[in-house]
Amino acid sequence: xxxxxxxAILTLxxxxxxxxxSVTSGDVTVWRAWSKVSxxxxxxxxLYVGITNKGNTDDALVGVATPVASLPMLHETVVxxxxxxxxxxxxxxxxxxxxxxxxxxxYHGMLMGLTAALKDGDRFPATLTxxxxxxxxxxxxxxxxxAEGPDCGDAGQ
Amino acid sequence: xxxxxxxxxxxxxxxxxSIAFVALRWLPVGPSEETGVxxxxxxxxxxxxxAMRSSDEFGGKFxxxxxxxxxxPDVCPTTLSEVAQVMDDLGEDAxxxxxxxxxxDPGRDRRLGLRDYTEAFHPAILGLAGTDAQTRAAAASFxxxxxxxxxxxxxxxxxxxxxxxxxxIGPDGAWLRQFxxxxxxxxxxxxxxxxx
Numbered sequence: 222x223x224x225x226x227x228x229a230i231l232t233l234x235x236x237x238x239x240x241x242x243s244v245t246s247g248d249v250t251v252w253r254a255w256s257k258v259s260x261x262x263x264x265x266x267x268l269y270v271g272i273t274n275k276g277n278t279d280d281a282l283v284g285v286a287t288p289v290a291s292l293p294m295l296h297e298t299v300v301x302x303x304x305x306x307x308x309x310x311x312x313x314x315x316x317x318x319x320x321x322x323x324x325x326x327x328y329h330g331m332l333m334g335l336t337a338a339l340k341d342g343d344r345f346p347a348t349l350t351x352x353x354x355x356x357x358x359x360x361x362x363x364x365x366x367x368a369e370g371p372d373c374g375d376a377g378q
Numbered sequence: 379x380x381x382x383x384x385x386x387x388x389x390x391x392x393x394x395x396s397i398a399f400v401a402l403r404w405l406p407v408g409p410s411e412e413t414g415v416x417x418x419x420x421x422x423x424x425x426x427x428x429a430m431r432s433s434d435e436f437g438g439k440f441x442x443x444x445x446x447x448x449x450x451p452d453v454c455p456t457t458l459s460e461v462a463q464v465m466d467d468l469g470e471d472a473x474x475x476x477x478x479x480x481x482x483d484p485g486r487d488r489r490l491g492l493r494d495y496t497e498a499f500h501p502a503i504l505g506l507a508g509t510d511a512q513t514r515a516a517a518a519s520f521x522x523x524x525x526x527x528x529x530x531x532x533x534x535x536x537x538x539x540x541x542x543x544x545x546x547i548g549p550d551g552a553w554l555r556q557f558x559x560x561x562x563x564x565x566x567x568x569x570x571x572x573x574x
Contacts, residue, residue: 258498260498261490264449265449275475304525305542306522306537306539307453307537324453325456326456326560328453329451330486332451333533367463
């Protein structure tokens with residue numbers, strides 16, 4: 222009975238909280254990690270996250286790993302001369318003292334090879350690998366297709 | 379002297395090739411709304427059931443047309459989500475607008491499921507995926523650019539680059555304007571409402 226009540230409480234209180242979590246390792250903090258519902262498992266999912274580097278040296282996001290996708294990669298949407306392309310980004314620079322937000326229309330994680338369709342309310346861990354700060358794992362919340370990001374109040378750091 | 383003539387000839391050819399390259403690269407990319415030249419983009423493409431659909435059948439309605447592909451994780455879902463929001467917010471006027479998604483990767487999109495994709499955003503969105511030739515013809519008619527790019531790391535080894543705009547066609551079939559990628563749904567909505 223107790224675990225049931227506990228899980229009920231967790232379920233009721235969880236929704237807003239998870240996507241607004243932040244995790245810090247050294248000078249780097251990752252925050253507001255979210256994804257969108259995928260349409261089936263055969264099309265790629267997406268990963269958006271904020272990254273803040275409070276240190277005095279530049280760092281860079283060089284990789285992403287998650288158990289929900291066999292082939293996660295970093296990409297950047299670039300619109301040049303009216304044409305959108307999505308080149309594979311080898312790394313995302315996170316300059317000293319700066320915040321970089323992976324968000325719709327810019328840098329994003331492309332989750333290829335999904336093990337299952339991502340559904341509204343799902344949560345999954347993603348491990349971001351930085352050149353200097355090493356690995357940081359954060360929980361990612363799956364939001365509806367039309368979401369423009371989680372509502373975290375003033376959590377936009 | 380002979381060598382000099384040859385050099386001049388080669389440089390001239392190189393310059394001509396550069397100009398041709400720039401022209402090809404630029405000209406097909408989205409028409410400007412300021413050109414003032416009315417044109418009538420058209421398409422003849424199969425829908426998810428395989429039935430042929432033509433731009434002619436939407437006379438009397440505004441058409442909101444987007445070219446994309448269903449394995450696109452960022453640009454296409456963002457734009458189609460905006461279209462879905464616009465359709466919801468139009469209320470009763472939604473019947474005056476036909477949103478259309480034209481696949482630039484028709485073979486793969488038919489295999490992955492066109493209807494599943496458009497319905498995930500909004501049931502009003504009509505998904506079209508023709509043959510390669512029909513798709514090229516539709517893109518040329520809308521003066522949009524798309525290209526298949528080899529990418530060993532992408533699913534099936536390629537990805538697509540494309541004009542990401544949303545195109546508005548009037549009830550008479552004439553081009554009205556494009557909404558640049560990232561135009562908020564509210565702006566698209568108010569533009570449409572101003573035309574009713």
